[in-house]
Amino acid sequence: MKRVITVTVINQSGVLNRVTGLLMKRQFNIESITVGHTEQQGVSKMTFIVNVEDEAKIEQLVKQLSKQIDVIKVNDITDKSIVMRELALIKVVAPPNLRAEINSIVDPFRGSIIDMGKNVVTYQIVGNPEKIDAFIELIRPYGIKELTRTGVTAFVRDAQLKPSPQLSILQ
Amino acid sequence: MNAQVPLKKQQPATDQEVDHECKASKTGAEIFVESLQNQGVEIIFGYPGGAVLPLYDALYRNPVKHILARHEQGAIHAAEGYARVSGKTGVVIATSGPGATNLVTGITDAMMDSLPLVVFTGQVATTVVGTDAFQEADIVGITQPITKHNYQVKNVQDLPRIIKEAFHIASTGRKGPVVVDIPKNIANAIFDSNAVEEATINLPGYQPTLHPNYLQIKKAVSLLSEAKQPLLLVGAGVLAADASKELTEFVEKYNFPVVNTLLGLGSIDGNHELFLGMAGMHGTFTANMAINNCDVLLNIGSRFDDRLTGNLKKFAPNAKVIHIDIDPAEIGKNVPTEIPIVADAKEALLALLEQTFEVQDLTLWHEYLHECQEEYPLWYDDDGDGTIYPQYAVETIHRLTNGEATIVTDVGQHQMWTAQYYPFKKDHHWVTSGGLGTMGFGFPAAIGAQFAHPDEKVIAIVGDAGFQMTMQELALLKEFKLPVKIFILNNSCLGMVRQWQETFYEERYSSSLVPVQPDFVKLADSYGIKGYKVEKVDDMEAVFKEAIESDEPVLVDCRVKELTLVNPMVAPGKGLSEMIGVKKG
Numbered sequence: 001m002k003r004v005i006t007v008t009v010i011n012q013s014g015v016l017n018r019v020t021g022l023l024m025k026r027q028f029n030i031e032s033i034t035v036g037h038t039e040q041q042g043v044s045k046m047t048f049i050v051n052v053e054d055e056a057k058i059e060q061l062v063k064q065l066s067k068q069i070d071v072i073k074v075n076d077i078t079d080k081s082i083v084m085r086e087l088a089l090i091k092v093v094a095p096p097n098l099r100a101e102i103n104s105i106v107d108p109f110r111g112s113i114i115d116m117g118k119n120v121v122t123y124q125i126v127g128n129p130e131k132i133d134a135f136i137e138l139i140r141p142y143g144i145k146e147l148t149r150t151g152v153t154a155f156v157r158d159a160q161l162k163p164s165p166q167l168s169i170l171q
Numbered sequence: 172m173n174a175q176v177p178l179k180k181q182q183p184a185t186d187q188e189v190d191h192e193c194k195a196s197k198t199g200a201e202i203f204v205e206s207l208q209n210q211g212v213e214i215i216f217g218y219p220g221g222a223v224l225p226l227y228d229a230l231y232r233n234p235v236k237h238i239l240a241r242h243e244q245g246a247i248h249a250a251e252g253y254a255r256v257s258g259k260t261g262v263v264i265a266t267s268g269p270g271a272t273n274l275v276t277g278i279t280d281a282m283m284d285s286l287p288l289v290v291f292t293g294q295v296a297t298t299v300v301g302t303d304a305f306q307e308a309d310i311v312g313i314t315q316p317i318t319k320h321n322y323q324v325k326n327v328q329d330l331p332r333i334i335k336e337a338f339h340i341a342s343t344g345r346k347g348p349v350v351v352d353i354p355k356n357i358a359n360a361i362f363d364s365n366a367v368e369e370a371t372i373n374l375p376g377y378q379p380t381l382h383p384n385y386l387q388i389k390k391a392v393s394l395l396s397e398a399k400q401p402l403l404l405v406g407a408g409v410l411a412a413d414a415s416k417e418l419t420e421f422v423e424k425y426n427f428p429v430v431n432t433l434l435g436l437g438s439i440d441g442n443h444e445l446f447l448g449m450a451g452m453h454g455t456f457t458a459n460m461a462i463n464n465c466d467v468l469l470n471i472g473s474r475f476d477d478r479l480t481g482n483l484k485k486f487a488p489n490a491k492v493i494h495i496d497i498d499p500a501e502i503g504k505n506v507p508t509e510i511p512i513v514a515d516a517k518e519a520l521l522a523l524l525e526q527t528f529e530v531q532d533l534t535l536w537h538e539y540l541h542e543c544q545e546e547y548p549l550w551y552d553d554d555g556d557g558t559i560y561p562q563y564a565v566e567t568i569h570r571l572t573n574g575e576a577t578i579v580t581d582v583g584q585h586q587m588w589t590a591q592y593y594p595f596k597k598d599h600h601w602v603t604s605g606g607l608g609t610m611g612f613g614f615p616a617a618i619g620a621q622f623a624h625p626d627e628k629v630i631a632i633v634g635d636a637g638f639q640m641t642m643q644e645l646a647l648l649k650e651f652k653l654p655v656k657i658f659i660l661n662n663s664c665l666g667m668v669r670q671w672q673e674t675f676y677e678e679r680y681s682s683s684l685v686p687v688q689p690d691f692v693k694l695a696d697s698y699g700i701k702g703y704k705v706e707k708v709d710d711m712e713a714v715f716k717e718a719i720e721s722d723e724p725v726l727v728d729c730r731v732k733e734l735t736l737v738n739p740m741v742a743p744g745k746g747l748s749e750m751i752g753v754k755k756g
Contacts, residue, residue: 010376018315025316056503063500069320069340072376 002031003050003058004082004154007065008073011037011044015070019046022068028052028061032086032151043072047153049129077156084128084154089114090136093143094121102142109135120145128152199327200229200358203291205367206334207235212262214238214253214622216246220266221306222293225358238622238651241643243270245615247277248641251286252619255602256577258413260287260342261619267293268306271352272313276609278348279317283606284434285411287346289337296356297325311352319347327360331370339372344379345498346411379497383514388522390510391469391493396528398467400489400536401427404450404479407434407605408472408496414517415439415598418471421520425530428540430458432473433590434605441574441594447540448549451479452741453587456547457540459747462487464539469493472516475505476606485746495519547753549591550738559708561585561660561731565592567711568630568658571719576600576628577620581613581637584666587737589632600627611640614657618644621653628656628719635661635688645698648724656718657726659691662733670736675743695726704728 009015016035023030031049038045052058058076065074094102099121106113106123109131115122125135129152136147197205203226207215214236219227230237240246243265250261261281265274271292281288295304311323320340322333330353337349395401409418415438422429422445429439430450439446448455450462462468468490473479480486483505493510494502502511512519551562565588568576578593579602580586586603595601602620604612617631638659648655669683695702701723705714711729718725738752 014311014315017312021315056507060500060504067498067500069374069377 001052001054003052003076003078004084004152005048005050005061005065006075006077006154007046007048007071008038009044009046009068010070010072011042012070015044016046018068018070019065022064023048023050023061026061026064028057032149034151034153036153047151049152075156077154081157081160082154083157084152085126086129086132086150086152088125088132088136088147088149089122090125090139090144091115091120091122091146092139093119093145095119098142102139105135105138111135197362198225198229198358199324199330199353199360199362200225202327202330202362202367203334203353203358204229204233204235206331207262208233209367210260210334210338212260215262215264216240216250216253216619217264217291218243218246218266218270220270220293222267222295222355223264223270223291223353223358225355226264226291226293226353237264238647240615241646242641243273244277244611245618245641245644245647247274247288247290248280248609248612248615249619249622249644249647250288251277251281251284251612252579252602252616253623254281254286254288254619255616256599256620257623258411258599259623260289260338262289262291264291265293266306267295267310267355268308270306271310272308275313275317276607276611278314278350280604280607280609280612281348282317282319284604285346285407286348287341288348289334289341290348290350292350292352293358294323294352294354297354298356300354310350314350317348318350319345321350321352323352324354324357327357327362328364330357330362331367332373335370336372336374340374340377344377380499380513381497381515381518383495383512383519383522385522387510387512388519388526391512392523392526392528394467394491394493394510395425395427395469396530398465399531399533400464400466401530401533402461402465402468402490403427403429404432404462404468404470404473405429405435405438406432406471406473407438408516409435409438409520410472410598412472412497412516412518413598414520417517417520417524419443421524424524426533426537427469427530428461428537430454430461432476432479432605433603434601435473436590437595437598437601440596442596447544449590450747451476452481453591453737453739454479454741454747455544455549455591456739456750456753457543459741459750460543461540462490463746463748465490467491467493469495471495471519472497474498474501477505480505480747481741481749482744482746485748547739550755551735552755557707557709558732559705559711559729561662561735562588562592563708564658564660564711564715564729564731565589565632567715568632568719569593571715572628572630576630576719577602577624579603579613579617579620579629579631581631581633582608582610582667583634583637584662584670584735584737585632585634585660586613587667588660591737610634610637612637614638615641615644617655617657618647618653621655622651629654630719631655631657633657633659634666635659635663635691636665636685639689642694645695645700645726649699653724654722655724656721657724658715658718659726659728660731661688661691661728662731662735663688664733666735667737669734673734673736674740691726691728700724700726702726702728704730706730
C-alpha cells in the first residue's frame with residue numbers, strides 16, 4: 001500500500017542523505033520525494049510516497065525516521081484529510097493543425113502552456129498524482145517527447161473530516 | 172602567551188583581561204581539549220596521523236591521558252571495553268582516511284551493542300574536502316548508517332557545541348557511537364570567543380523518553396497479576412540503566428523467573444534461584460522452554476535479536492508480550508507486543524516496584540522449570556583422556572576468581588562457553604561483542620576494561636583465531652603495566668565455523684582449520700610478558716592459579732580438546748523448543 005509521509009527536519013547538509021539512507025538500509029521503496037523550506041528558518045519538510053506491505057512496516061518506518069537526530073517530526077498523513085499536489089512538465093508533439101484539439105484537452109485540467117516551438121508545446125499541469133496520470137494518458141496518443149514530474153508535496157487540511165487511526169503504541 | 176605579555180607591559184592589565192586575551196586566541200585544537208576536560212574525559216584511545224597533528228599537539232600539553240594503541244581497531248575496541256564496564260563514554264581519536272576507516276568495525280560494533288562512544292576523526296582541510304586529497308575518506312558518509320549521529324565541523328565556532336552535543340547524544344537515551352569529523356584547518360583555526368562553557372546543546376529532534384507512561388505500567392501490572400506462567404527476559408538495557416538492584420528486588424518480590432540475553436548477563440546474580448540462564452541459540456534448555464511456555468513475557472531492555480528468538484513464528488507462542496525499551500523503534504520490530512512501554516529500564520522498574528499487586532500461584536510453573544533444570548542441565552562430554560575440555564577451563568577460571576572477575580571474551584565457541592559456564596556475581600563485569608559478533612574484539616576490549624577497573628582482575632578469554640586479529644595490542648600490557656590475564660582457549664581452528672561445518676555441511680572443514688600458529692608463549696615473551704602453555708588437564712589448575720594470582724600481565728596458551736561443540740543449540744530456522752544436543756549421548 002502507498003503511504004504519504006511528511007518529515008520535518010533541521011535543514012543541515014546531509015540530512016536528505018540521512019533520511020534516504022535510512023530508508024535504503026531498512027529496505028523501504030521510495031516512490032517519490034520532495035524537499036523544500038518551510039515557514040520556519042532552518043527547517044525543511046520532506047514529503048515521501050512509500051510503498052509498504054503492512055501496518056507494522058509503516059510503524060517501523062515512522063519510528064526509525066523519528067529516531068534520527070535531525071528529524072523533528074514524522075507524520076503518516078495518508079489517512080487524514082489532506083491536500084496533495086504535484087507538478088508535471090510535458091512536452092507534446094503539437095503541430096499547428098492539432099493544437100486547438102490538444103488545447104481542448106488541456107483546458108479542463110487547467111494546464112498552461114509554458115513553452116512553444118514549431119511543432120512542440122510544453123504544458124504544465126498541477127494537481128494530485130491521479131489527475132496528472134489521467135492527463136498523461138489522454139495526451140499520450142499525440143506523442144510525448146519529454147516528461148518530468150516533481151513528486152508529491154502534501155499538507156494536512158485545516159478541518160479534519162475523518163478521524164485518523166492511531167499507531168498501536170497509543171492504543 | 173609570551174608574545175602578549177610584553178605588549179601588556181606598558182599598560183598593566185588586570186589578571187582577568189590577560190586571561191581573556193589568552194582564551195580569545197585559542198585554536199580549534201585547544202578548544203577540543205578544553206571541551207574534553209569539560210566533559211570529564213579521563214582517557215582517550217587513539218592513533219595519530221597527519222590530519223590530527225594539531226589535535227595531538229594540543230593533547231601533548233595536557234593532562235588528559237592518551238593511550239596509543241597499535242592499530243585503530245584496537246583503540247576503538249579498548250574504548251568499547253572501557254565504556255561497557257565503566258558506564259562512561261569511551262573516547263577515540265584517529266586520523267583521516269585509513270585511520271578513520273579502520274574504526275568502522277568498532278563503530279558498528281558499538282552501534283549494535285548500544286555503547287556510548289565519541290569518535291573524533293581527522294579530516295583533510297575544508298578547502299580540499301571533496302577533491303580526493305591525500306588520506307581523504309568521506310567518513311561522515313561512511314559512518315552515517317552505523318552511528319547514532321555524526322558531524323563534520325565546518326566552522327571552528329561550532330566546535331564546542333558539537334562536542335557537547337556529541338557527548339550528550341552518545342550517553343543518553345539508547346546509547347551509541349557519535350562521530351565528530353574535524354578538518355585539519357578547523358583544528359588550526361582561531362576560536363574568537365571564550366564561550367566554550369557557554370556552548371549550548373540545540374537538539375530539537377532529540378528528546379529520549381525516560382519515564383514510563385503510568386497507564387501502560389498499570390496495564391502491565393494487570394497482565395502480570397493474571398499470569399500463571401510469567402517470565403522476565405532481561406537484556407543489556409537493564410545494565411545500561413544501572414538497574415540490576417531494582418531488577419533483583421522486583422523479581423524477588425513476586426518470585427518471577429528470569430532469563431538473560433547474552434549481553435544481559437550479570438544483571439542478576441548468575442546463581443540466583445530465580446535465574447534460569449541465558450536464552451537463545453546456545454542458551455540453556457530451561458531458559459528456552461521457559462520462553463516457549465510462558466503466558467506473559469516481560470522483556471526489559473532486550474531487542475529480540477534473532478540469535479535470541481530463533482524462528483520468530485515459533486517464538487513464545489503462548490505469550491502476551493510486555494516490552495520495556497528506551498528505543499520505541501525496538502518495540503514491535505520483531506515480536507508483536509501487547510503492552511509497549513517506552514522508558515529507561517530503571518525508571519520502569521521503579522514504577523513497577525511502586526505498584527503492589529497480587530500474583531497467581533506460581534508453584535506449578537516453578538516446579539516445571541525446576542524439573543527442566545534437573546533433567547536437562549548444561550552438559551559436556553569429558554572422556555577423561557587427559558586433554559582439557561574448554562568448558563572445564565572456563566569453570567576453573569570461574570572457581571579461581573570466585574565469579575567476581577571482569578570477564579571479556581572474543582567471539583565464537585569460547586564466548587558461548589563463557590556465557591554458559593561463568594555465572595556472574597556482579598553487573599558490569601561482562602564484556603563481549605553481541606550484535607555484531609566482532610572477532611578481534613576481546614583482547615583490546617579487555618585492555619579498556621582494565622583501565623576502567625584498575626584494581627580488579629580482568630580476564631580475557633579468547634580463541635586462538637580471534638586473538639590473532641588484534642594481538643598487536645600486547646604491547647600495551649607492558650607499557651601501561653596492565654595486569655590483564657589472557658586465556659587463549661586454543662583448539663587450532665575457527666571453532667564456531669568448524670562446528671557449523673560439522674553440523675550443517677557434512678564435516679567439510681573449508682578454511683576453518685588453522686594448522687600454523689605462532690608460539691604464543693614466545694610471542695608474549697617478546698613483548699616482555701609472562702607466558703604459559705598448558706596441554707594436560709592435570710597441569711591446568713596450577714598454571715591457571717599462578718596466572719590469576721599474578722599481579723602482572725599473563726598469557727596462557729591453553730590447548731583444549733579440538734573437536735568440541737557448543738551445546739545445546741537451536742539450529743538456524745528452528746524454534747526455541749527444538750533444541751538439539753540437550754543431553755549427553
